[in-house]
Amino acid sequence: MGILRTDRVTGLGGANAISGSVFFTGGTTGPIITISHSQDFAFDTSDFTIEFWIKKQNGSNRVPVFAQQAPNGTDDYGCWIELNADNTIEFQDQESGAFASTGTIKEDTWTHVVMVRDSNTLRWFIDGVASGTSSYSGTMKDSKYSLVIGRWGESHYDNSYYAGYISNLRIQKGVAQYTSAFTPPTNRLEKTPETVLLCCQSSSDVTREETGKILIASAPTNGAFPQATHHTPNSPVGFSTTTDVGSQYGSTFDGFGSFATSTYMVPSGGNTRERNRGRGLIMGGAVSPGATNTTQIKYFDIAAGGITEDFGQTTVARRSTGSFSSSTRALMGGGFVAPTSPHTISDVIDFVTIANTANAIDFGNMQSTGYAYGTASNETRGLFAGGYRPNNGAVVNTIDLITIATAGNASNFGDLTRQVRSFGGFSSSTRGVFAGGTYPAVQDVIDFVTFSTTGDATDFGNLTDARDNVYGSSSSTRGVIAGGRDPNTTNIIDFITIATAGNAIDFGDLSQTSYYYNAATSNSTKAVWIGNGSITNAAEFVTIATTGNATDFGDQNGTAQHSNGACSDSHGGL
Numbered sequence: 388m389g390i391l392r393t394d395r396v397t398g399l400g401g402a403n404a405i406s407g408s409v410f411f412t413g414g415t416t417g418p419i420i421t422i423s424h425s426q427d428f429a430f431d432t433s434d435f436t437i438e439f440w441i442k443k444q445n446g447s448n449r450v451p452v453f454a455q456q457a458p459n460g461t462d463d464y465g466c467w468i469e470l471n472a473d474n475t476i477e478f479q480d481q482e483s484g485a486f487a488s489t490g491t492i493k494e495d496t497w498t499h500v501v502m503v504r505d506s507n508t509l510r511w512f513i514d515g516v517a518s519g520t521s522s523y524s525g526t527m528k529d530s531k532y533s534l535v536i537g538r539w540g541e542s543h544y545d546n547s548y549y550a551g552y553i554s555n556l557r558i559q560k561g562v563a564q565y566t567s568a569f570t571p572p573t574n575r576l577e578k579t580p581e582t583v584l585l586c587c588q589s590s591s592d593v594t595r596e597e598t599g600k601i602l603i604a605s606a607p608t609n610g611a612f613p614q615a616t617h618h619t620p621n622s623p624v625g626f627s628t629t630t631d632v633g634s635q636y637g638s639t640f641d642g643f644g645s646f647a648t649s650t651y652m653v654p655s656g657g658n659t660r661e662r663n664r665g666r667g668l669i670m671g672g673a674v675s676p677g678a679t680n681t682t683q684i685k686y687f688d689i690a691a692g693g694i695t696e697d698f699g700q701t702t703v704a705r706r707s708t709g710s711f712s713s714s715t716r717a718l719m720g721g722g723f724v725a726p727t728s729p730h731t732i733s734d735v736i737d738f739v740t741i742a743n744t745a746n747a748i749d750f751g752n753m754q755s756t757g758y759a760y761g762t763a764s765n766e767t768r769g770l771f772a773g774g775y776r777p778n779n780g781a782v783v784n785t786i787d788l789i790t791i792a793t794a795g796n797a798s799n800f801g802d803l804t805r806q807v808r809s810f811g812g813f814s815s816s817t818r819g820v821f822a823g824g825t826y827p828a829v830q831d832v833i834d835f836v837t838f839s840t841t842g843d844a845t846d847f848g849n850l851t852d853a854r855d856n857v858y859g860s861s862s863s864t865r866g867v868i869a870g871g872r873d874p875n876t877t878n879i880i881d882f883i884t885i886a887t888a889g890n891a892i893d894f895g896d897l898s899q900t901s902y903y904y905n906a907a908t909s910n911s912t913k914a915v916w917i918g919n920g921s922i923t924n925a926a927e928f929v930t931i932a933t934t935g936n937a938t939d940f941g942d943q944n945g946t947a948q949h950s951n952g953a954c955s956d957s958h959g960g961l
């Protein structure tokens with residue numbers, strides 16, 4: 388067994404770390420989770436404890452967290468918990484009426500909430516602080532209706548849905564777990580003998596429940612489904628790539644692509660995770676064809692899938708940019724600024740530190756204004772290739788070079804074999820590869836360069852189909868290229884082995900034809916494409932080492948975007 392390298396291990400955690408939550412989109416068509424009627428939810432005269440972590444959005448309206456209520460809202464209901472417009476939280480049952488907290492819930496902030504019946508007293512606790520008491524000696528009614536998370540009831544007349552996150556929802560019957568001020572738990576809640584419901588804990592399965600109850604996730608009126616996510620109370624930025632992950636994800640390792648017992652002893656508990664190996668970013672773009680450009684930066688966990696989270700803002704709103712990264716920094720360069728004439732084209736390069744959430748910072752400038760590049764990078768160098776550059780005679784074969792760790796302006800690397808725009812790029816640690824594109828017609832050409840040198844690109848081979856607006860991503864050995872126009876939109880996925888020149892081979896298909904799958908990134912195993920021809924929030928992925936059709940990955944949060952850039956801290960699995 389190897390030696391435990393304490394200089395390379397941080398945040399020894401445990402198996403009981405909080406790892407998941409459920410996201411609800413809210414609105415008038417939002418998702419719900421339904422649990423069939425059970426005597427377990429009939430509190431009668433017994434003590435009970437209801438607790439959960441919550442991070443709410445859109446708090447201006449009165450919205451339910453969960454409820455057991457008749458469709459008409461009048462004749463038969465058990466109890467419910469709701470968020471009021473004044474940010475108090477309220478408990479109500481048919482016999483006792485309403486009981487609101489004295490404290491409030493902050494918008495977009497994880498808050499621990501507890502409702503307790505302690506003998507003849509109802510108690511609220513917010514973040515462990517006593518937040519109101521009320522005397523109650525009555526019998527709480529048993530409703531015949533299902534318990535619904537995210538709405539007033541399964542088919543209620545009031546189309547108000549909860550918007551935000553819920554984590555570790557636990558209901559205990561027969562015990563008042565908290566009777567005075569306490570420190571909120573930092574570990575995932577456990578099933579006790581009194582537990583009758585424990586859910587919203589999984590980062591991958593919305594319907595997982597620890598007492599054996601059947602949970603049904605649904606999207607009334609064709610809305611969005613509830614989505615499992617890594618975004619948890621112990622990880623306010625969604626999942627941890629911070630300096631010390633603490634108990635959130637167990638042990639974190641630097642410097643190796645995988646955990647090896649020949650190098651490290653296995654820690655006593657918890658999972659293992661290598662830092663900077665799993666966060667994807669989506670940067671800039673536009674919200675619809677010809678519409679306003681955006682400064683939004685979003686991020687997501689490539690390994691887990693799910694929804695994106697807000698990261699920060701770019702310095703300039705623009706689309707059709709180029710993006711790439713090292714394991715620590717993400718950069719976005721150039722782009723189309725003005726959606727209508729007179730057109731404005733940027734030469735600005737922004738950067739962010741991937742492990743943080745913050746607004747982008749100015750890095751420098753490209754050699755000229757431009758957009759619609761192909762990009763590639765390794766751990767030290769990034770390349771902006773080709774594109775439409777009006778200052779250089781429109782569509783060019785120029786390759787710009789920057790050193791990722793050092794802010795400054797781009798310099799000349801060399802030239803592609805052709806003039807081209809609207810094409811895909813990806814890389815291994817040694818090679819940058821550029822495929823497809825258009826000028827003056829769609830192309831099937833694949834070029835490559837060697838990062839360690841400067842100079843002109845070399846012919847690699849050809850795609851299976853000539854097309855533009857393709858978007859590539861890679862592992863350390865294999866590149867995958869998806870979508871595009873030939874000139875009709877396609878669902879083609881090609882692949883190549885990066886170290887070996889030759890023509891691309893058919894990999895499989897996207898679920899739909901698209902040339903707006905232009906946010907493409909990867910970790911060492913998954914390639915992800917976000918957006919599609921209908922400008923939706925949809926995302927798809929493939930496992931790079933295999934072949935086959937793409938499958939659903941998750942969604943962007945907020946407004947759907949297109950023509951944006953994407954990268955990750957594990958680009959190409961480097």
